[in-house]
Amino acid sequence: xxxxxxxxxxxxxxxxxxxxxxxxxxxxHPTESEAEKASNSYLMSLIAIMVGFPLxxxxxxxxxxxxxxxxxxxxFVRWHCIQxxxxxxxxxxxxTIGFWWTVSVLVREDEHVSNPYLAYIITVFVVNIFELxxxxxxxxxxRKGQHVSWWFYGPLTQMMCKP
Amino acid sequence: xxxxxLQAFILLSMAAGIYLLISRVDWMKLFRVEKMTDALEQKLGxxxxxxxxxxxxxxxxxxxxxxxxxxxxxxxxxFERKKIKxxxxxxxxxNAFALPDRHMVVHTGLINAVHNNDELSGVLAHEIAHMxxxxxxKKLLKQMGYTLLISITxxxxxxxxxxxxxxxxxxxxxxxxxxxxxxxxxxxYLKKAGISPNGFADFLxxxxxxxxxxxxxxxxxxxxxxxxxxKYIRDEAGQ
Numbered sequence: 001x002x003x004x005x006x007x008x009x010x011x012x013x014x015x016x017x018x019x020x021x022x023x024x025x026x027x028x029h030p031t032e033s034e035a036e037k038a039s040n041s042y043l044m045s046l047i048a049i050m051v052g053f054p055l056x057x058x059x060x061x062x063x064x065x066x067x068x069x070x071x072x073x074x075x076f077v078r079w080h081c082i083q084x085x086x087x088x089x090x091x092x093x094x095x096t097i098g099f100w101w102t103v104s105v106l107v108r109e110d111e112h113v114s115n116p117y118l119a120y121i122i123t124v125f126v127v128n129i130f131e132l133x134x135x136x137x138x139x140x141x142x143r144k145g146q147h148v149s150w151w152f153y154g155p156l157t158q159m160m161c162k163p
Numbered sequence: 164x165x166x167x168x169l170q171a172f173i174l175l176s177m178a179a180g181i182y183l184l185i186s187r188v189d190w191m192k193l194f195r196v197e198k199m200t201d202a203l204e205q206k207l208g209x210x211x212x213x214x215x216x217x218x219x220x221x222x223x224x225x226x227x228x229x230x231x232x233x234x235x236x237x238x239x240x241x242f243e244r245k246k247i248k249x250x251x252x253x254x255x256x257x258n259a260f261a262l263p264d265r266h267m268v269v270h271t272g273l274i275n276a277v278h279n280n281d282e283l284s285g286v287l288a289h290e291i292a293h294m295x296x297x298x299x300x301k302k303l304l305k306q307m308g309y310t311l312l313i314s315i316t317x318x319x320x321x322x323x324x325x326x327x328x329x330x331x332x333x334x335x336x337x338x339x340x341x342x343x344x345x346x347x348x349x350x351x352y353l354k355k356a357g358i359s360p361n362g363f364a365d366f367l368x369x370x371x372x373x374x375x376x377x378x379x380x381x382x383x384x385x386x387x388x389x390x391x392x393x394k395y396i397r398d399e400a401g402q
Binding site: 094105106107108109112113114115116118119120122123126127151152155156159 | 164166167170171173174178181182185186188189190191194196301305307308309311340341
């Protein structure tokens, strides 16, 4: 049975576009210093990718430490630190599975390179590239003082971070 | 709250959907994984064997004896004898091992240590089983994996690790499970060839006793407990 995927693809693309949609509803306009710190929270994960590859824990640790260092900072900074941390947390889960699967393929006698393994690694790669793109976009926008609320992560951050 | 849960569900579904979509492609075929492994095996076999070639005895009474036994096992089990590259090495060590690309090396020390052809056939069938079950490449790739992991974590790589890797191949040190699998398969091959597996068990038992007259026991020192192997070989042979 042939499935028409056009509608699904269109819906997915709309969601993806919506995921980096800029929101103008932040309760105040951040200062230059706040914008810089908020932008840095996203840049932390990018720098950690370069330093920590292929260990997935490094980017999570970097964003976590950055959040701890800024947990008493202004609302705008805290909000973006948490959003960056939450996105890294889900990425950490995906990457950790990929990492340990790779380790087991490398060292275990009963585990080999297989189609499900390759498909998972490619999925991890796709997700990471997408995450990289939206993180760069968020870092640029927040540096300009704009508020970026990601789809799912934004409302979740809103629940966790109060003014 | 409900909206966020719904969004989480959609996000997870999307991730699962992407994975399912990607897994529909035959990546193994697309990346030619099996062909690449075969090519790698051939190259590794050539490289490893090139380092040992000088000591090889490719003709004579001993070669003919081992060749006839290997041919008999292959013929009865439907294996192509031509694919096995048999080499006899003038070495007093009691040893036999399989290298990548179906190189089978038998030391003269082993030929002198066996009491009869049944015992020698047992060891040969065991090595053929390692080849047929792709244990050689499995072991090698896992060893490469360990080396890669060590080089990633320590930041060191190079000649030392590669030398160690090649040393592992001649050591015949397989995982205990792989050894048992090869033993069980060997019994099957021997039975099909009309050879009693008890000879193989007798030889292992003797090695387990660490008979001083056998000289250097390389083959056994890297294998699981010989008496235990002799016992399950006898049990399997009796079935």
